[in-house]
Structures are given as C-alpha cells and as structure tokens.
Amino acid sequence: MSNRHPIPNINIGQVYDQRYSESEVHHDRLGNLAGFFGRNMPVHRHDRFFQVHYVKSGTVRVYLDDQQFIESGPMFFLTPPTVTHSFVTDPDSDGHVLTVRQQLVWQLIEADASLLPMGMQVRPACVALANVPVADQAEARRLETWLEALSDEFASSNPGRDAALQSLTRLIMISLLRLCPNSREATPARHEDLKIFHRFNALIEAHYLEHWPLASYAAQIGVTEARLNDICRRIADLPSKRLVLERLMQEARRLLLFSGSSVNEVCYQLGFKDPAYFSRFFNRYAGLTPGEYRQRQAELQ
Structure with missing residues (x-):
C-alpha cells in the first residue's frame, strides 16, 4: 500500500534555506528558487504555510488542485496550506515567492472578518493583474511595491527587521485578498x-x-x-x-x-x-x- 501522503510536502525553510527553518516569513526571488527546484515544478504542497508566487513577466502554467490556469505576467497565484499545486514558468521569468506560516495569516483574518467571504477559508487563486478592474489597478501596483520592499527588508539586517517583515507581509496578504475574486463580498462574523x-x-x-x-x-x-x-x-x-x-x-x-x-x-x-x-x-x-x-x-x- 502507498504512503498515506504520497504528494511531497515541501518546507522551504528546511529544504531550500535552512537559515530560516523556524521563520514566520521566507522570501526569495522566483529566479533563485527556479534555479534550485527547476522551472517545471512538479506537484507538491506546503503544510502549515501559505505561499504566494508573483510573476512579473512571461507565461505561467499553474495547476491548483484540479484547476488549470495559463496566465501571463504580471500575475500571482496563492496557495493555502495543503493545497496541491504545480507550475511551469518561462526561462526568463522572475518575480517573488513569499512563504508565510499559516498562523500569521489566520491572525490577520481573525482581526478583520471583512477580508474573506468564506470565514477563515482562504481559497487558492490565480489572478492576471492586467485583467483586474480599473478600480483595483492601484491595489495591484501597491502589491508589487510591498513585495519589493519585503525583498529588500528580508535581505537586510536592519533593526526591527522581523517586525517590518511581519508588517509588510500583512499588507501583502491584504492586497492579495482584495485582488482575489469576490474578496469584497464578505459578511462580518462574530469573533x-x-x-x-x-x-x-x-x-x-x-x-x-x-x-x-x-x-x-x-x-x-x-x-x-x-x-x-x-x-x-x-x-x-x-x-x-x-x-x-x-x-x-x-x-x-x-x-x-x-x-x-x-x-x-x-x-x-x-x-x-x-x-x-x-x-x-x-x-x-x-x-x-x-x-x-x-x-x-x-x-x-
């Protein structure tokens, strides 16, 4: 009989960058991770972690559970914990990969129930930013700004670095949830x-x-x-x-x-x-x- 969980569970901090095995937040450039794992990333999941791929340019083929997407950058796809995903990026594609411990995201959602229409359940999503409504284009620009700022902060040793990373991560998650389809149809719920x-x-x-x-x-x-x-x-x-x-x-x-x-x-x-x-x-x-x-x-x- 096969193992109960034959789909690989990848902990980025342990497998790729052991300096951050216990970190709440991990960031790297898409190109760096592609150099390590390959451009054709086979099926895997991340238990206890949310992951965001933000791709600036090029075509991306994404598989989230049993849904397939083919989008061109700028785009992002969001994978909640345990969601099986695979993807292929073009050889010259670059961008950001942000991996966040689930508790940090859950705390954010608990603090403001209006962020999600489905309570605490974050759905996997793939969003081409060129297709977002005009009213959301400023939010899309902010998302890239927050990611660039987080990239700089992650590479630094500035005082307050951990606090800055958590604050930037919260801003990024808010932008992502705003840009995901139907994210503003939320009905507030009692704490x-x-x-x-x-x-x-x-x-x-x-x-x-x-x-x-x-x-x-x-x-x-x-x-x-x-x-x-x-x-x-x-x-x-x-x-x-x-x-x-x-x-x-x-x-x-x-x-x-x-x-x-x-x-x-x-x-x-x-x-x-x-x-x-x-x-x-x-x-x-x-x-x-x-x-x-x-x-x-x-x-x-």
Whole structure:
C-alpha cells in the first residue's frame, strides 16, 4: 500500500534555506528558487504555510488542485496550506515567492472578518493583474511595491527587521485578498463564531481521515451540533457535515490526480473500508466514479 501522503510536502525553510527553518516569513526571488527546484515544478504542497508566487513577466502554467490556469505576467497565484499545486514558468521569468506560516495569516483574518467571504477559508487563486478592474489597478501596483520592499527588508539586517517583515507581509496578504475574486463580498462574523469555525477546520484537518461523526467534532469544541452547524452555514454558507465531506473529497481528488495509487489503495488511504462504498461516495459528490474521474482528468492534460 502507498504512503498515506504520497504528494511531497515541501518546507522551504528546511529544504531550500535552512537559515530560516523556524521563520514566520521566507522570501526569495522566483529566479533563485527556479534555479534550485527547476522551472517545471512538479506537484507538491506546503503544510502549515501559505505561499504566494508573483510573476512579473512571461507565461505561467499553474495547476491548483484540479484547476488549470495559463496566465501571463504580471500575475500571482496563492496557495493555502495543503493545497496541491504545480507550475511551469518561462526561462526568463522572475518575480517573488513569499512563504508565510499559516498562523500569521489566520491572525490577520481573525482581526478583520471583512477580508474573506468564506470565514477563515482562504481559497487558492490565480489572478492576471492586467485583467483586474480599473478600480483595483492601484491595489495591484501597491502589491508589487510591498513585495519589493519585503525583498529588500528580508535581505537586510536592519533593526526591527522581523517586525517590518511581519508588517509588510500583512499588507501583502491584504492586497492579495482584495485582488482575489469576490474578496469584497464578505459578511462580518462574530469573533467567537470565527474562533469556533477556525477550531472546527483545524479539527477536520487533523481527523477527517478517521471519519469522525459530527458529535465528536462538536464535543471537542464544546458546542452543540446545532450551534456548530449554524455557525458553518452563516460563515461558509455550507452545513458542517458538508465541510467535512468537502475536505475528504478534496483529498480523494488529489490522490486520484497526483499519485500512482490504485483506486482501491486511495480508498484505504482515505479511511474507507469498502472500495464499493468509496466509489458510491465519490460518485455522489463528483458525479463520476473515481476511475471515471481519473480518466477524464487524464484526457484533459
């Protein structure tokens, strides 16, 4: 049987630049990272880290989960923690790669719920800045300014460097969220509700492969199932059960797309005991059996 997580998890601080293995923020030029990892970056993920690629020029082919994008710079793509991604950049493309520990971003969102329409859930995004509305073009220019400033600060040893990096990172994340589609359709939520929603998502990430019942999630958080469901509907516009199933389906799609595991192996990796039941489960939410889904995605390549 394959490993439970066959998709590589890359910690930039440990794999690429060990001087910053414990840092909240890591920055480097896209060209430098491409020289180390290659221009054709294979499928991988970054657990516990958000990552931003800002590409100034050239064509970029990006794969975020099962969505494909082909865009020209200036553009950026944003990958939240655990989101599987791969990309190819032109030989002369340059720009910025910013890797941020998830707590820093979560703290920012908790402080201002208007930044996101989906509560604490940041969606992967790929945005060509030439296509943003006229009203957002000044924001796009600010984003590049903040990234250049962060690049200079990261390379310095100035007093207050860490504080400056965190402040610039917050400004960058605010600009990114403003520029992502639908980012201004947010509905403010109560701070306590957001904390519960955040805790629920963290528990899902830790236990979705164990197929916990909703009662176990609610008990761990210290709320009733009814309250948990109400919070999820108000913040994410989805029932609590659906959020758990969405995470399970997300992992199923990733394994089917990016691993060499058989459908039966994927079934067991996801905590299912019966391949036939897994096939019915997947078909119910994807409209295709796991084998049909894998074949259709292969035909689209």
